[in-house]
Amino acid sequence: MKTLRRQLLCLSAMTVLMASLAQFAAISSPAYAVQPDEVMADTTKEARARALSLQLRCLVCQNQSIDDSDAPLARDLRVLVRERITAGDSDSDVMDYVVARYGDFVLLKPPFKLSTLVLWLSPILLLAAGIAMMRSSTRTRPLRDTDGSGLTAVEQKKLDEILKRET
Amino acid sequence: MIIEFGHFALILALLVAAFQTVVPAIGARTNDARLMQVAEPAAVSQLFLLLIAFVALMHAYITSDFSVANVATNSHSTKPLIYKISGVWGNHEGSMLLWVMILALFGAAVALFGNNLPPTLKANVLAVQASIALAFLLFIVLTSDPFARLEIPPADGQGLNPILQDPALAFHPPFLYTGYVGFSIAFSFAIAALIEGRIDAAWARWVRPWTLAAWMFLTIGIAMGSWWAYYELGWGGWWFWDPVENASFMPWLAGTALLHSALVMEKREALKVWTILLAILTFSLSLMGAFIVRSGVLTSVHSFAVDPERGVFILGILVFFTGGGLALFALRAKDMRIGGLFAPMSREGSLVLNNLLLVTSTATVLIGTLYPLVLEAATGDKISVGPPFFNMTFGPLMLPLLLAMPFGPLMAWKRGDAYAAAQRLMFAVIAALVVVVAVYATFARGPWLAPFGIALGVFVMMGALTEWATRIKLGAAPTAEVVRRARNLPRSNYGTLLAHFGVGLMVVGIVATSAYQEERILVMKPGDGVEVGGYTVAFKGASPGRGPNYREEIAKFDVTRGDAAIALLEPSKRVYDAPPQPTTESGIHASWRGDLYVVIGDDQGGGAYAVRAYFNPLVRFIWLGALIMFIGGGVSLSDRRLRVGAPVKAPRSAPIAAE
Numbered sequence: 173m174k175t176l177r178r179q180l181l182c183l184s185a186m187t188v189l190m191a192s193l194a195q196f197a198a199i200s201s202p203a204y205a206v207q208p209d210e211v212m213a214d215t216t217k218e219a220r221a222r223a224l225s226l227q228l229r230c231l232v233c234q235n236q237s238i239d240d241s242d243a244p245l246a247r248d249l250r251v252l253v254r255e256r257i258t259a260g261d262s263d264s265d266v267m268d269y270v271v272a273r274y275g276d277f278v279l280l281k282p283p284f285k286l287s288t289l290v291l292w293l294s295p296i297l298l299l300a301a302g303i304a305m306m307r308s309s310t311r312t313r314p315l316r317d318t319d320g321s322g323l324t325a326v327e328q329k330k331l332d333e334i335l336k337r338e339t
Numbered sequence: 340m341i342i343e344f345g346h347f348a349l350i351l352a353l354l355v356a357a358f359q360t361v362v363p364a365i366g367a368r369t370n371d372a373r374l375m376q377v378a379e380p381a382a383v384s385q386l387f388l389l390l391i392a393f394v395a396l397m398h399a400y401i402t403s404d405f406s407v408a409n410v411a412t413n414s415h416s417t418k419p420l421i422y423k424i425s426g427v428w429g430n431h432e433g434s435m436l437l438w439v440m441i442l443a444l445f446g447a448a449v450a451l452f453g454n455n456l457p458p459t460l461k462a463n464v465l466a467v468q469a470s471i472a473l474a475f476l477l478f479i480v481l482t483s484d485p486f487a488r489l490e491i492p493p494a495d496g497q498g499l500n501p502i503l504q505d506p507a508l509a510f511h512p513p514f515l516y517t518g519y520v521g522f523s524i525a526f527s528f529a530i531a532a533l534i535e536g537r538i539d540a541a542w543a544r545w546v547r548p549w550t551l552a553a554w555m556f557l558t559i560g561i562a563m564g565s566w567w568a569y570y571e572l573g574w575g576g577w578w579f580w581d582p583v584e585n586a587s588f589m590p591w592l593a594g595t596a597l598l599h600s601a602l603v604m605e606k607r608e609a610l611k612v613w614t615i616l617l618a619i620l621t622f623s624l625s626l627m628g629a630f631i632v633r634s635g636v637l638t639s640v641h642s643f644a645v646d647p648e649r650g651v652f653i654l655g656i657l658v659f660f661t662g663g664g665l666a667l668f669a670l671r672a673k674d675m676r677i678g679g680l681f682a683p684m685s686r687e688g689s690l691v692l693n694n695l696l697l698v699t700s701t702a703t704v705l706i707g708t709l710y711p712l713v714l715e716a717a718t719g720d721k722i723s724v725g726p727p728f729f730n731m732t733f734g735p736l737m738l739p740l741l742l743a744m745p746f747g748p749l750m751a752w753k754r755g756d757a758y759a760a761a762q763r764l765m766f767a768v769i770a771a772l773v774v775v776v777a778v779y780a781t782f783a784r785g786p787w788l789a790p791f792g793i794a795l796g797v798f799v800m801m802g803a804l805t806e807w808a809t810r811i812k813l814g815a816a817p818t819a820e821v822v823r824r825a826r827n828l829p830r831s832n833y834g835t836l837l838a839h840f841g842v843g844l845m846v847v848g849i850v851a852t853s854a855y856q857e858e859r860i861l862v863m864k865p866g867d868g869v870e871v872g873g874y875t876v877a878f879k880g881a882s883p884g885r886g887p888n889y890r891e892e893i894a895k896f897d898v899t900r901g902d903a904a905i906a907l908l909e910p911s912k913r914v915y916d917a918p919p920q921p922t923t924e925s926g927i928h929a930s931w932r933g934d935l936y937v938v939i940g941d942d943q944g945g946g947a948y949a950v951r952a953y954f955n956p957l958v959r960f961i962w963l964g965a966l967i968m969f970i971g972g973g974v975s976l977s978d979r980r981l982r983v984g985a986p987v988k989a990p991r992s993a994p995i996a997a998e
Contacts, residue, residue, distance in 0.1 A: 280725030295703040302695045
């Protein structure tokens with residue numbers, strides 16, 4: 173039993189991008205996504221459906237949009253999106269409809285709310301912090317240049333030679 | 340027998356690594372030359388022992404020795420030879436062996452080629468490098484033994500996942516690992532410098548070639564994975580912002596920042612503290628990548644083995660080296676002197692901006708990747724962070740980076756003149772504006788921003804050429820002088836030119852294919868035709884076929900353009916014998932305009948098939964750009980080796996040899 177478990181683990185434990193697609197292929201046959209019979213006759217509506225599909229997660233897959241996945245549930249969701257569009261829903265109506273049934277988890281772009289505040293604000297805050305750090309470090313920089321860098325006389329000479337050779 | 344020999348060599352390598360971790364470090368501390376000198380033979384023998392172990396495992400794969408558990412689970416006797424070999428690293432245990440072997444390879448390279456390093460620094464670097472190898476060797480020996488035998492060998496193996504049986508993917512991991520692991524050298528140098536408490540321009544000079552080598556291989560490794568995904572997965576995607584992809588992308592971003600900050604440190608002795616921190620963080624991100632990939636904590640398309648024991652072990656390694664490195668940094672950083680003053684508008688200033696944007700984007704990717712995990716652990720809420728989030732946050736950070744990129748190399752050190760640089764870039768700006776108009780004229784459709792995106796790529800490419808033209812005084816000096824200058828321009832300048840040009844080319848490819856892809860999804864009967872990307876694609880029917888270890892249905896499509904026959908595409912659907920798994924093989928016709936990409940889906944009865952046909956404009960620029968970046972790295976590396984790594988007489992003889 174233990175060897176069996178080990179073997180199963182070995183089988184699934186694979187490497188970086190290689191391993192990657194291993195399991196994925198086992199779960200779903202090669203990605204095929206949108207099937208010809210799903211495509212809507214109205215090209216504008218179809219384009220809207222495709223754009224929305226890219227924003228929705230296939231819930232039984234790992235990290236794929238329903239547009240990329242050919243799992244049956246992804247197909248159901250794609251059909252649902254198209255039904256709502258045919259029924260005259262706007263894009264946001266369709267999204268609300270899907271989120272009401274499946275929760276925020278279905279959104280590949282998480283909604284902006286309290287629990288995702290850090291996620292959404294961190295790029296801006298980090299950038300601001302970086303700029304602030306940069307400015308303060310240039311301001312408090314001591315007016316001392318390269319002397320006293322801890323090089324011995326021989327090392328300094330060697331370094332100078334290297335630098336001279338390069339220029 | 341050979342397997343036991345390999346196993347024994349692996350354990351010996353572990354002991355050598357333990358020895359190499361301790362003895363040279365003591366030697367450096369007590370200033371005992373003999374103790375320090377043992378680091379070199381130890382590093383070389385560690386590599387030698389791991390080579391023996393690796394070759395032993397490879398032998399078992401080539402001879403299909405199914406008494407070895409690892410071979411039985413991951414190989415099959417009918418597999419073509421090349422995939423028997425690549426199967427060695429196509430699994431967790433074997434890939435870890437490859438990982439430590441590359442770790443030892445870099446260590447041995449420092450031991451052999453680092454003749455110009457001060458003895459204590461060299462001893463410390465090799466000791467730190469050995470400690471990393473020691474941690475991973477312990478991991479392999481205790482949790483992931485590739486040499487374990489089976490009591491009852493099976494008649495045949497379980498086979499390698501068929502979608503991994505592909506030439507590009509066979510060599511993707513070695514390149515990727517060389518990149519990942521190569522950053523360990525920068526880490527070891529940083530730790531050694533912190534231990535010694537001495538950091539100067541020379542340090543950056545020693546570290547930069549290793550970082551550059553790692554960066555090159557990571558670049559090409561990621562590009563190979565992306566290229567493979569494009570033609571193998573059957574829907575023409577080339578990047579998915581999947582956690583596992585992000586795991587390789589984060590060290591790349593941080594490594595790119597490190598390359599640029601080390602440049603400032605080398606030339607101007609500024610940003611020392613920052614560069615050391617970046618060296619620690621870059622390798623930490625490599626370790627985090629290993630953790631993400633092998634622990635199964637994150638769900639990805641590439642869902643991995645969930646083995647808590649292994650995951651915890653790697654987490655331990657990550658915490659030890661990152662935490663230890665950062666703690667040491669916190670203790671020592673305040674003693675480091677800040678040198679090299681510069682104005683915000685200068686070469687240094689532009690490189691600081693580069694670092695700011697690259698590090699922020701690294702952090703954005705990191706937070707996006709880990710956020711769902713942390714949130715679920717903290718509150719139980721489940722959210723998804725997918726491509727729309729990353730495109731929305733990462734894109735705006737890349738925009739100023741790409742805009743500023745051509746300015747940097749045109750600015751002088753210390754105090755630059757942005758206005759003069761802008762004047763020099765006039766030609767690049769005009770070229771970009773022409774491209775905007777041309778793209779609008781060609782494509783009436785698509786997002787209105789797309790032509791500007793393509794123009795931005797062109798601006799970066801032209802900016803790289805402008806810098807070169809300025810340096811050789813193209814158009815401002817007699818031809819003979821220009822030729823002489825072009826010849827004498829250091830190779831590292833050519834390296835920068837190529838790498839920046841490659842980035843521009845990649846941007847053009849990414850924007851063009853994202854904005855202007857054409858797609859047709861339909862059912863085709865034999866005799867049906869469809870128009871896509873200016874081509875007419877006619878379905879000729881499908882027939883069954885048989886490969887070495889798979890059955891397939893091959894469809895035939897005649898591709899014509901106007902009256903001219905262009906190509907015969909043969910996309911297929913395969914089912915492999917072991918394991919019995921379906922794959923799609925795309926039919927691709929490549930040209931400079933872009934790729935015609937055809938895949939077939941389900942049999943719809945009566946000889947009809949579901950068909951997807953795409954036209955992906957300029958998509959090859961993405962990988963061509965990466966290849967040019969790789970070559971640029973190589974050109975730059977060849978320059979530095981001549982000047983620094985080689986003995987003193989080399990610079991005199993080298994130019995003659997180079998003619």
